[in-house]
Amino acid sequence: MIPDVDEVTWVTHHRLDVPDPDGAMTDRARMALMDHISAEPERPRRRLPWLAGATALAAGGGVAVALFAGGSGAGSGTRNGAAVSPGAGAPLAGKPSFVLLHLAHSVAQTPALPGNATLVESSTNIVAPGQSPSSLTGYDLYEDNGDYYFGKTLTALRSTVSDPSASDSLSASLGQVVAAAAASANSTPSQAAEKLLAADSHPTPQVGQGTPPLTQAEADRDLEGIEWQAIGSALEGGAGQPQVRAGALLAAAALPNTTVTNTTDAGQPVVKVTEIQGPDGDEESLTVNSQTGILLNQYSNAGSGGDVSNTTYQVSRVTAPGLDAAH
Amino acid sequence: MHNDKTDAAVIRASRKDPAVFGAIFDRHWPRIYRYCAERAGPAAGEDVAAETFRVAFTQRERYDGRGDAAPWLYGIANNLLRRWFRAAARGSRAMARAGVEVRGEELEELANRLDAKFLSPVLASVLAKLSPADRDTLLLHAFADLTYEQIARATDVPIGTVGSRINRARALVRAHLETLELCS
Numbered sequence: 004m005i006p007d008v009d010e011v012t013w014v015t016h017h018r019l020d021v022p023d024p025d026g027a028m029t030d031r032a033r034m035a036l037m038d039h040i041s042a043e044p045e046r047p048r049r050r051l052p053w054l055a056g057a058t059a060l061a062a063g064g065g066v067a068v069a070l071f072a073g074g075s076g077a078g079s080g081t082r083n084g085a086a087v088s089p090g091a092g093a094p095l096a097g098k099p100s101f102v103l104l105h106l107a108h109s110v111a112q113t114p115a116l117p118g119n120a121t122l123v124e125s126s127t128n129i130v131a132p133g134q135s136p137s138s139l140t141g142y143d144l145y146e147d148n149g150d151y152y153f154g155k156t157l158t159a160l161r162s163t164v165s166d167p168s169a170s171d172s173l174s175a176s177l178g179q180v181v182a183a184a185a186a187s188a189n190s191t192p193s194q195a196a197e198k199l200l201a202a203d204s205h206p207t208p209q210v211g212q213g214t215p216p217l218t219q220a221e222a223d224r225d226l227e228g229i230e231w232q233a234i235g236s237a238l239e240g241g242a243g244q245p246q247v248r249a250g251a252l253l254a255a256a257a258l259p260n261t262t263v264t265n266t267t268d269a270g271q272p273v274v275k276v277t278e279i280q281g282p283d284g285d286e287e288s289l290t291v292n293s294q295t296g297i298l299l300n301q302y303s304n305a306g307s308g309g310d311v312s313n314t315t316y317q318v319s320r321v322t323a324p325g326l327d328a329a330h
Numbered sequence: 331m332h333n334d335k336t337d338a339a340v341i342r343a344s345r346k347d348p349a350v351f352g353a354i355f356d357r358h359w360p361r362i363y364r365y366c367a368e369r370a371g372p373a374a375g376e377d378v379a380a381e382t383f384r385v386a387f388t389q390r391e392r393y394d395g396r397g398d399a400a401p402w403l404y405g406i407a408n409n410l411l412r413r414w415f416r417a418a419a420r421g422s423r424a425m426a427r428a429g430v431e432v433r434g435e436e437l438e439e440l441a442n443r444l445d446a447k448f449l450s451p452v453l454a455s456v457l458a459k460l461s462p463a464d465r466d467t468l469l470l471h472a473f474a475d476l477t478y479e480q481i482a483r484a485t486d487v488p489i490g491t492v493g494s495r496i497n498r499a500r501a502l503v504r505a506h507l508e509t510l511e512l513c514s
Contacts, residue, residue, distance in 0.1 A: 010499075010500040010503035010504050010507070011468070011471055011472045011496075011500065012472075013503060013507065014453060014457075014468060014469070014472040014473075014503060015472040015473065017450050017452045017453045018368050018449070018450060018453065018472070018473055019367070019368050019371075019449065019450050021364055021367040021368050021372060021375070022372075023360055023364070024359065024360055024363045024364075024376070028363070028376055029359060029360075031376075031380070032355070032359060032363070032376065032379065032380035032383070033352065033355055033356075033359070035380050035384065036351075036352065036355050036380070036383045036384055036387065037349070037352060039384045039387060039388075040348045040349060040351060040352075040387055041348075041349075177395070178342075178395070179342075204391040204392070205391075206391070
């Protein structure tokens with residue numbers, strides 16, 4: 004007869020008998036760690052090479068709004084760094100997007116909505132070469148106190164929220180980016196961009212790093228990519244908080260290689276920020292409501308032969324833990 | 331000072347004040363040491379466990395922000411153990427061949443055998459037949475007492491894959507137990 008024992012228990016039972024670590028052993032290991040910690044070089048300060056122009060030209064939201072008042076209308080587009088539509092005027096070398104400045108300024112004045120959490124329903128469609136298209140849906144709940152929950156369905160999310168042991172702090176990196184965006188709501192675009200970058204946890208791309216070694220242009224491009232991701236993260240993680248949205252939009256206004264367009268999506272006026280990066284023409288865009296700055300869509304096309312991803316968002320304020328709509 | 335904070339909060343604080351990371355060591359050292367020692371023996375286990383915390387400190391910016399850092403630390407320890415078994419395999423075979431380095435599949439096979447060899451003799455005879463990934467998964471469950479979800483975090487695979495690996499490992503152990511029964 005086969006022994007009546009669970010296989011895992013049997014393995015556990017037959018492991019080596021190892022005594023607990025003694026004091027000397029623990030001291031050695033702790034000292035080695037503290038030596039390692041004290042030898043850590045100071046993190047290099049990241050400086051976006053394209054911010055110098057933006058700093059001088061975006062001294063305040065009021066100026067930007069006044070300029071915007073006579074600016075682009077629906078369907079027009081302005082490229083940060085150069086005008087792209089006929090009649091849009093002289094090239095705006097280094098100038099931040101007036102559309103985004105205006106929107107950020109407006110959003111920053113918006114009072115916080117009721118409720119104690121933001122519910123984000125997202126639906127992502129992914130098309131990868133040689134594979135069947137796939138889609139992902141889910142519900143993210145960002146509580147104002149920093150707790151975060153996810154559920155594949157609303158029912159699953161409610162169940163998770165009702166179980167206190169399932170609560171989790173917002174991912175450290177995301178939490179810092181959201182906080183940095185909130186703190187940037189009344190900054191200049193360049194200050195907002197720098198704050199978001201400083202809060203982001205990605206390592207700083209260094210010239211000469213990697214194989215083949217990064218060139219200056221590649222390092223700058225990677226840094227801009229990190230900034231772009233931080234902006235998207237802040238708009239998503241802080242979707243229910245006007246100050247976060249304002250800060251993220253200000254940071255987006257500082258990006259040099261973007262096109263900002265006032266347009267419509269499903270009949271509602273939106274602002275679309277598009278960035279084209281890299282030799283393969285990777286294209287990414289963020290679409291936000293033109294009044295509230297709330298994130299509606301993120302699109303990514305990895306260029307020739309790459310994946311295409313399209314995510315739509317529905318953002319609402321709710322009251323946790325029941326997730327009733329907040330009014 | 332940081333006793334009331336989650337691991338995530340401590341790791342986050344250590345970005346500004348690196349010495350705070352010592353609290354992560356204090357909380358998890360005994361269990362990480364025990365796991366490494368059970369896998370590689372007390373001497374190598376101490377080295378690998380100590381290295382686990384150094385690597386964790388260096389990689390703390392990549393931490394996923396969850397409250398309990400134990401699965402993350404076990405994941406780092408697992409990777410370091412595998413590297414240690416490879417290094418040991420390379421060293422032992424290189425000595426035997428008077429300095430000729432082994433590579434590729436031969437090295438992996440030798441590392442795999444060494445990995446099993448450091449377990450107790452009765453386990454070594456059974457678990458040597460498992461793939462490294464299946465063995466790691468089983469031992470994280472049996473030695474470190476991690477749940478499937480925690481193992482998924484530690485090894486960065488979907489939870490379903492963890493289940494499949496444990497099922498395969500269980501089947502092998504069960505077959506061994508059946509053989510024992512037939513021989514008795």
